[in-house]
Amino acid sequence: MSSPKRDVRDLAARFSVKARSDEIALEKLADDPDVPDDLIGFHAQQAVEKLLKAALANAGVPPPRIHDLGRLVVLLNEAGLSPPQAARDARRLAPWAVEFRYEDILDERLDRAAARETVVQVRAWLDGLLTEPKT
Numbered sequence: 001m002s003s004p005k006r007d008v009r010d011l012a013a014r015f016s017v018k019a020r021s022d023e024i025a026l027e028k029l030a031d032d033p034d035v036p037d038d039l040i041g042f043h044a045q046q047a048v049e050k051l052l053k054a055a056l057a058n059a060g061v062p063p064p065r066i067h068d069l070g071r072l073v074v075l076l077n078e079a080g081l082s083p084p085q086a087a088r089d090a091r092r093l094a095p096w097a098v099e100f101r102y103e104d105i106l107d108e109r110l111d112r113a114a115a116r117e118t119v120v121q122v123r124a125w126l127d128g129l130l131t132e133p134k135t
Helices: 004-029 037-058 069-078 085-096 112-131
Strands: none
Touching (some): 004 112, 085 112
């Protein structure tokens, strides 16, 4: 029987793979002016959310079923991890989170370049965590 911590860490790889799907969609669609901001923002927010959850799982912390990026950053800090500034700044993606998409019609414009860069930076941070040797 495997230990619960090991099972949670295995979850990190699965979250990382799922985030990659959102990253691919973001890369393929972000430069197309016919694709609406809400779709681009949704994939950016989802990618960051999954990357942060992967980091939590890698630290042995079961990721909660929430979409609040700010809360995920707090949990990472509590777990002794220091996410990059891009993760803390990712709160600007909140209007495109799943719970907000159907409540309001957004009047905001998405800074697509900033959203993409946020995902790139959080991915780089996570990849560094995943390659660190476990003690």
